[in-house]
Amino acid sequence: MNSPALRVTPVGVDVLDCSELRRLVQRPWFLRFAYAPEELAHAETLGAGRLLEFLAGRFAAKEAVLKVLGVGFLQGVAPREICVQHTSHGAPVVHLRGRAAQLAPSSVSVSITHKQNVVAAVAIGLPPEADAVAADGRRAERKESRAVSPPNDNTTKTTRQDHRDERAPETTAFLRVRIGEEEAHYGGGLVDGARILRLFGDLVTEITIRTDGDEGLLSQYTDLRFTAPVKPGDYIEARGRLLRRTRLRRVVELQAHKVLGARPDAGGSAAAVLDAPQLVCTATATTVVPHRRPAAATAPDHVAEET
Known part of the structure; x- marks a missing residue:
């Protein structure tokens, strides 16, 4: 029986104390081994206090993604092949390369959270059909929003204003x-x-x-x-x-x-x-x-x- 309800969605979780990486991130060979060039370029723009938090969060996300891929650390996938960037709103986005891209499902979603010196990351692998359904839903949502004209009342005006504020360019x-x-x-x-x-x-x-x-x-x-x-x-x-x-x-x-x-x-x-x-x-x-x-x-x- 190949019911979608019985299919397993791979999930990976990792928790890391920032102090565990404090010495390692001071070594150039470790940075080149663990992080993609885009991650290192962004890290160079951060202050000392934010730098360790950022690198620890990215490393925890890589560990979580490795668990989604079904491989352990140093078992065929280099951490730098898992690049975690962010959108303009700050949401993390995963880009897989090399061996990691070959092992991955259609897409991997990741979330990172920080609490004092502790960072945690959760990764979820989406099967191709789930990824396609989500994409179709997003397209239908955009189409519907274009097709329906909102009523002209104060509530709608406020909603449109709030929407413009959310998308307003940063200062x-x-x-x-x-x-x-x-x-x-x-x-x-x-x-x-x-x-x-x-x-x-x-x-x-x-x-x-x-x-x-x-x-x-x-x-x-x-x-x-x-x-x-x-x-x-x-x-x-x-x-x-x-x-x-x-x-x-x-x-x-x-x-x-x-x-x-x-x-x-x-x-x-x-x-x-x-x-x-x-x-x-x-x-x-x-x-x-x-x-x-x-x-x-x-x-x-x-x-x-x-x-």
Whole structure:
């Protein structure tokens, strides 16, 4: 009897303490063995506090996927062949390569959760027919939403507004500057880290102006990390992205990359475009904005004025 109800859906679960990987992730050979290039590229953009949590979560997800594939660790599938990326909304997505792709069902879904120093991951293998049914359902849902015109009432207007808010583009800011000769502060023509932090401060200010109409007050940097030297003649691209907002605080992720560099060894004015942007600094900033009362509470009472 080949009833769908009797078919087994493979499930894998893994729980990991971050401290178990603390030393291993400091070794380049382990990073190359365990993680895909895309995962390592994203890890380079994270601060020290978030880095270990991210790598541990990805490693737990790989262990869970291996259990779905029915193989143990180091039994024919390299962990780097299981690449766990994320969508624009942060949901993890699994991409399988090499031997892992040959052993996999139609698709594998994974979920990762964090609790203090512990990470857990659950992976589920979907059979081809289940994957096709889900895809058909998504297509039918999109078709139905296009075919049916919503009624014109206040409730529907609110729903449409909420939907637009969910899909609204994230708040970002960008700067590109050339570091001048006058900004060399240390021996060897090195530029001080405070120069990059001034760029970060401008990015945070722009973001709070866009979100709150106020420059805000920068209160702290966390996970600040300088990863490469900056010298006169370098072109620096700095980016900021709003991560989280509360009633009074805005948390912004910041990165600075070197994209062009001076080459004094090749000539007094020689410079070159880097093959790939080089990360020079990363940080997370928290800024405070003033609490503003709703406009309705402070608006003048026109009826009273006319009376």
